[in-house]
Amino acid sequence: MTNASRGPERHKGPVTLRGEAIPPSTADERLLDSRTRDEWKTKDAWRALRILSEFVEGFEELSDLPPAVSVFGSARNKPGTPEWDLAERVGAALARAGYAVITGGGPGMMEAANKGAAEAGGLSVGLGIELPFEQKLNDWVQIGIDFRYFFARKTMFVKYASGFVVLPGGFGTMDELFEALTLVQTRKVTRFPVVLMGTDYWAGLLDWIRGTMLTGGKIGEHDLDLICLTDDPDKAVEHILEADQAIADRAAAKAAADQKAADRATS
Numbered sequence: 353m354t355n356a357s358r359g360p361e362r363h364k365g366p367v368t369l370r371g372e373a374i375p376p377s378t379a380d381e382r383l384l385d386s387r388t389r390d391e392w393k394t395k396d397a398w399r400a401l402r403i404l405s406e407f408v409e410g411f412e413e414l415s416d417l418p419p420a421v422s423v424f425g426s427a428r429n430k431p432g433t434p435e436w437d438l439a440e441r442v443g444a445a446l447a448r449a450g451y452a453v454i455t456g457g458g459p460g461m462m463e464a465a466n467k468g469a470a471e472a473g474g475l476s477v478g479l480g481i482e483l484p485f486e487q488k489l490n491d492w493v494q495i496g497i498d499f500r501y502f503f504a505r506k507t508m509f510v511k512y513a514s515g516f517v518v519l520p521g522g523f524g525t526m527d528e529l530f531e532a533l534t535l536v537q538t539r540k541v542t543r544f545p546v547v548l549m550g551t552d553y554w555a556g557l558l559d560w561i562r563g564t565m566l567t568g569g570k571i572g573e574h575d576l577d578l579i580c581l582t583d584d585p586d587k588a589v590e591h592i593l594e595a596d597q598a599i600a601d602r603a604a605a606k607a608a609a610d611q612k613a614a615d616r617a618t619s
């Protein structure tokens with residue numbers, strides 16, 4: 353028998369798989385593969401329970417978090433690059449302002465933001481995802497949850513955050529950015545701040561959004577108000593704090609109005 357602990361490792365919820373036991377595909381892949389039609393009847397109902405358990409575990413573990421901000425960005429950046437440094441500084445600035453920092457728990461920008469938050473004395477959270485290659489939560493994660501399903505994990509990024517900070521990144525980051533913007537645009541979440549960091553990196557995309565998307569009538573003028581663009585971690589934090597304050601003010605005004613209406617009804 354070979355010593356399995358020397359080879360790659362895969363985590364599936366509480367289960368650790370090594371060597372031959374590692375399946376050739378991920379849970380997301382098996383769920384979404386339309387060629388496995390013959391499994392839909394027999395396996396998908398059970399998958400639904402597994403999916404449900406991811407939501408339950410996420411809700412249980414994260415419901416006690418202090419106010420938090422989700423930070424997204426490339427999995428590929430290496431330490432010592434200006435972008436890594438930016439991610440670390442924004443993680444630290446958020447922590448100093450009292451926010452827990454939630455990332456995808458992986459390498460690159462995620463690790464940098466977790467490091468910045470942890471070193472600044474903040475709470476550093478990583479929501480990992482099962483991938484077809486070996487992957488573990490980065491060393492700076494203090495609360496870590498491994499998800500099988502992208503969509504369950506995405507719910508947690510939104511539900512437990514007061515805002516999003518989006519650093520330079522690839523497809524994964526774009527997916528997270530545009531999901532956030534869509535949720536705000538369609539009012540599925542209360543208007544919440546989305547900060548893009550790295551002005552040079554985002555310039556081309558923003559030009560295209562203005563020049564093609566907006567001009568072509570695919571979004572409204574106000575949709576662009578949803579985005580704050582900066583290179584300054586303190587400005588990013590300030591923008592999120594202001595948005596939090598605006599939400600708190602609106603809630604207080606509504607509570608006062610409700611109270612007034614209730615008083616009038618009883619007098």
Ligand SMILES: C/C(=C\CNc1ncnc2c1ncn2[C@@H]1O[C@H](COP(=O)(O)O)[C@@H](O)[C@H]1O)CO
Nearest residue numbers: 424425426427428456458459521522523524525
């Ligand atoms: C590609 C490499 C590692 C992948 N590991 C990941 N771990 C956790 N989260 C990830 C990973 N890859 C993507 N994500 C999520 O998408 C965003 C980054 O994607 P991008 O395409 O690199 O921009 C990130 O915010 C994560 O939530 C190499 O070692």
